[in-house]
Amino acid sequence: MTAYILRRLLQMVPVVLGITLIVFLLVRASGDPVAIMLPDDASQEQIDLLRRSLGLDRPVMEQYFVYLGNLLQGDFGMSLRFRNQSAFEITIERLPATLQLAGAALLVAVLISLPAGIVAATNRNRWPDRVASTLSVIGEAMPNFWLGIMLILIFGVQLGWFPVSGRGTPAHVIMPAFALGTALAALLTRLMRSSLLEVLNQDYVRTATAKGLRRRTVLTKHALRNGLLSYVTVLGLQVASLMAGAVVTEQVFAWPGIGLLAIQAINSRDMAIIQTVVIVASVVVMLANLLVDLLYSLIDPRIQYA
Structure with a gap:
């Protein structure tokens, strides 16, 4: 029974990895969060600066691997809505x-x-x-x-x-x-x-x-x-x-x-x-x-x- 439970838990790992990739790509495709965070009259310089600070200026797959690396360390990111609390x-x-x-x-x-x-x-x-x-x-x-x-x-x-x-x-x-x-x-x-x-x-x-x-x-x-x-x-x-x-x-x-x-x-x-x-x-x-x-x-x- 113990071996079966461990085997099932290990089988969950690739499923979770696939879920992280799918939800990551869907969230990125839904729109630019910077447009929500900054006022309408924000300058292009402010937009570029915020994108750079959030890592959104990098290629999407590079962003994903950075995100995945953070997940493996227990870092799910910081919430933008809840004043930078842990998500x-x-x-x-x-x-x-x-x-x-x-x-x-x-x-x-x-x-x-x-x-x-x-x-x-x-x-x-x-x-x-x-x-x-x-x-x-x-x-x-x-x-x-x-x-x-x-x-x-x-x-x-x-x-x-x-x-x-x-x-x-x-x-x-x-x-x-x-x-x-x-x-x-x-x-x-x-x-x-x-x-x-x-x-x-x-x-x-x-x-x-x-x-x-x-x-x-x-x-x-x-x-x-x-x-x-x-x-x-x-x-x-x-x-x-x-x-x-x-x-x-x-x-x-x-x-x-x-x-x-x-x-x-x-x-x-x-x-x-x-x-x-x-x-x-x-x-x-x-x-x-x-x-x-x-x-x-x-x-x-x-x-x-x-």
Whole structure:
């Protein structure tokens, strides 16, 4: 197991290097940050001086290798928007808020989809199945920003049950988590239903039923565990979607995470912050996928990693 984890961690290195190159080139292609930093009446001499001080007068690939060398030394650059603070420190300071939001959204999705999918599968073509399927389609069709606005208007403004912005108490995370996790819950409900139906039609499940085992025992000890494999697979793959969706959700609820930080950095063309946010988010997604792979061995002991 240890060798497998180390091998997976080493495999992340070229992926991270590729991400640094892509985001570096995209940021450089988006525009000149000097135009944002200096007033409109700045002289050409001032522009050239600032470009030289930032290293922007060098060829792009030379800039990249300088940037990569700094990364290997732990230097992610200085933020232009936040008065020359370390981009890495600012991003890491905001990261727990995004992880809290993504974790809460993931919890919401699992708590809704797991029982809903099981109920739908065990009541195929009956009203619980139809209700779950209809709500799943509606949930997948709703954009998270629209749902967030509706939650704010109904439960925040009209009813006053929850705070509408910021991050201070556990109540602050409820509406953002539902806004971000609803679409995932809808997707996982349909997946759990289809996976469980497929397993319930297997011969070994029919054999267990024919032996006189109770329906609950057949479901929990024989069908559910195998049905969870594809469920957990998609759950891990959707971590990237949660991180991407957090950008919009954090903007709607003024949630102080790296998603909101990324929007602020894009608006001010803060290259160091943009690059750092993308790299950190990518590493989080890859670590989450590794964790999901390790969970397989807990769900199904037949799966072993060498």
